[in-house]
Amino acid sequence: MRTRVFREVYDTLLEEYGPQHWWPARTRFEVVVGAVLTQNTNWKNVERAIANLRKRGCLTPEGILRCSDLPELIRPSGYYNIKAERLRSLCKVIISYGGLRRLFSLSSEEIRKILLSVKGVGEETADSILLYAAGRPVFVVDAYTRRVFSRMGVISPDLRYEEIQQVVMESIPRDLKIYNEYHALLVRLGKEACKKKNPMCNKCPINTLCSYAAEMGEKVSGGHTNIRGCRHQ
């Protein structure tokens, strides 16, 4: 069953990389900001942007709105104009609900709906905020999740976001700690795979997982059978 595969992938990644200690932030609001800034962007660049905001004392909803040169401060994180607009919209909504504490006192469904109503906050960003800022047991789906799980043969690659989320969440325990760690591990997997020495080459999930897939009888395009070798390219 899927449950077993999800479990094996989790165990494999945890053993390989260890706990990831997510989300790397000092406050919940910093998680919110990071969730927006990291959209299609390397985390390293996000850290620079957040450092700029911190230096200015702008890491509060009011601070963001007060800041006159927001685009300039978050410039390192890319898409700085549109992200500045997204941050402002999000902060206005947060303030309109009486701050993060008030907003997060609502049900997960309500919070999600509110977050999604903000232009620039999509499903993954909303769920990241729910999981890592509000501490709700929600599984965050990203490109790695889709790629790895579909390659493991437990989902179809063309499922929608919420369909994947549903499959995963009904297959593994509804546990905050596990959801937290699982997503972080998948992202870590992506980072490792993107290193030139150990390329995923857009086709290979991870060597150990390829090995696992092979053991489970999955036909991996390119035929990986060993731990260290990636035969793509």
Next chain:
DNA sequence: ACCCAGGGTCATA
């Protein structure tokens, strides 16, 4: 010089 990164929106068919 090219490709990618912890996405999302909008216009078009």
Next chain:
DNA sequence: TATGACCATGGG
């Protein structure tokens, strides 16, 4: 519904 263009910086 489903593609494609667009947003933009920094590192490999």
